[in-house]
Amino acid sequence: MERPLDFLNNLAQNDWLIGYNSHQFNQIFEELYLELTQISACGTPPKIILAEREPLRFLASFIAACAANCPVFLCNPDWGTQEWQQAFDLVQPNIILGIGNRQWEIRNNDNYQCSIPNAPCPLIMIPTGGSSGQIKFAIHTWETLTASVQGFTEYFQLKQVNSFCVLPLHHVSGLMQFIRSFTTGGKLAILPFKAVESGQIFNIKQSKFFISLVPTQLQRLLQNPELTEWLSQFNTVLLGGAPAWNELLEKARFHRIRLAPTYGMTETASQIATLKPDNFLNGKISSGQILPHAKVTIRNQQGEILNSNQIGNITIHAQSLALGYYPKNREYQTYFQVDDLGFLDEQGHLNIVGRNSDKIITGGENIYPSEIESAILSTQMVTDICVIGIPDKHWGQALTAIYIPKKSDISALKIQTLLKDKLSKFKIPKYWIPLQNLPRNSQGKINRQQLQQIATEFLQNSVK
Known part of the structure; x- marks a missing residue:
């Protein structure tokens, strides 16, 4: 199997970075790689x-760490004090790159012991946050990341992948765009989303590129006619990170955006299911077919595999699966059961219906918020909703609906009237709380804990 150095040598003569200097990338890599190999020669990496x-320095440093077989932990430079404290307590790093005034800092490197002795090197730790808000690092390897690339290229029948990256590189969604281009000899354009939103776009042939967005980014681009036209020229617009609402999908379809809704996560090194753009434009709504490097089964609570169209727990088998969460690995575990619920239809398309943890039990009835949210969005009276x-x-x-009304004169009663023909009575929310904005993170995921607090305070004040 080709290693990071092999891929870098293949790219040596290519100007593969758009917006940055490929030669400077090589210089930063060589300087750090030499330092790291010298340190490693004295003991444990x-x-x-x-x-x-800075993206160029991030990517060159990442490849240098991987080439030197050093375990590398990707971190968000914008974390707050509490988050950084969590990271330092968990990792106890020897070298810190990118924090503080110095370019990098060396600490005592006597305390490192590989938590997975038989794992292939290097170990690549990618941050992920659960509903608890605690920072976790999914343990990946060069093999798991390149397995994801292999499944991607086979699925889309490509030899080279050109990526236009507007997502953070420390996040799996940004990192994998780099890995796809780097390992296939494709081109990589990197630009902050704010720059794209303000119209600062590169002069590239979009029909040769993939771009990845989260739903909130897609919504903002579709509000600008010029950027909508620009986006419609891309070969494929991968959409993931959070569930997209029906109105957004319909708007993208109306503008002939070659959208590819995806399903994946940090633990699977990005998507394991993707809906191809032609299917999307023809009206199909799903997360698409399973990529070649993965397999999905739907199981009931007893662990039995269910048939097509039966809703159950999603279990993922994939060559791109993380080995566990640092510092512990999943010994001999070749599958990953997620919290999501869904079904596979007759065409083998994966359909997500909600999360086990989001399930609401009211009057003995099990209700999944995504169904209610879709029905409310279809009334065309709200711009965002969370149940x-x-x-x-x-x-x-x-049941409590927290929503953003499209117009100030839209009342909850108007929405409820329209829902009577769409939902059973017990599925219509009892409480309705209008807000100007819903708390979402940069990936578009809703902060349900914060909404619980908002709803509790709102209802307490209503009683008073």
Whole structure:
């Protein structure tokens, strides 16, 4: 199998970075690679925290760490004090790149012991945050990341992948765009999303490029006619990170955006299912077919595999699967059962219906918020919506809709009237709370804990 150095040598004569200097990339790589190999020669390879803010330096440092077989932890330079404290306590790094005034800092490297003795080197730790808000690092290797690339290229029948990256490189969604281009000899354009939004775009042939977006980014680009036209020229617009709402998908389809909704996560090194753009434009709504490097089964609570169109727990088998969460690995575990619920249809397309953890039980009935949210969005009266359960002494939980009305004169009663023909009575929310904005992170994922607090305070004040 080709290693990072092999791929870099293949790219040596190519001007593969758009917006940055490929020669400068090689210079930064060589300088750091030499330092790291010298340090490693004196003992165990040092643990590296990588939080470079500048993309060229981040990517060159990442490849240098991988080539030197050093375990590398990707970190967000914009983390707050509490998050950094979590990271330092967990990692106890020997080398820190990108934080503080110095370009990098060497610490005592006597404390490193590989948590997975038989794992292939290097170990690549990618940050992920669960609903708890605690920082975790999914343990990947060069093999798991390149397995994801192999599945991607086979699925789209490509030899080279050209990527236009507007997502953070420390996040799996940004990192994998780099890995695809780097390992296939493709071109990589990197530009902050804010620059794209302001119209500062590179002069490239979009029909040769993939671009990855989260739903909130797609929504913002579609508000600008010029950027909508620019986006419609891309070969494929991968969409992931959070569920997209129907109105957004319809708008993209109307403008002939070659959208490819995806399903994946940090633990699977990005997508394991993707809907191809032609299927999307023809009206198909799903997360698409399973990529060649992965397999998905739908199981009931007893672990039995279900048939087509039966909803159950999603279990993923994939060559791109993380080995566990640092510092512990999943010994001999070749599958990953996620919290998501879904089904496979007759065409083998994966359909997501909600999350086990989001399930609301009211009056003994199991309700999944995504169904209610889709119905409310289809009324065309709200621009954003989240349905949660609030503790209720009579019903166990009371359905509560927190929404952004399209117009100030739209009342909850108007929306409820339209829902009567769409939903059973017990599925229509009892409480309705209008807001100007819903709390979402940079990936577009809703902060449900914050909404619980908002709803609780709102209802307490209403009673008073």
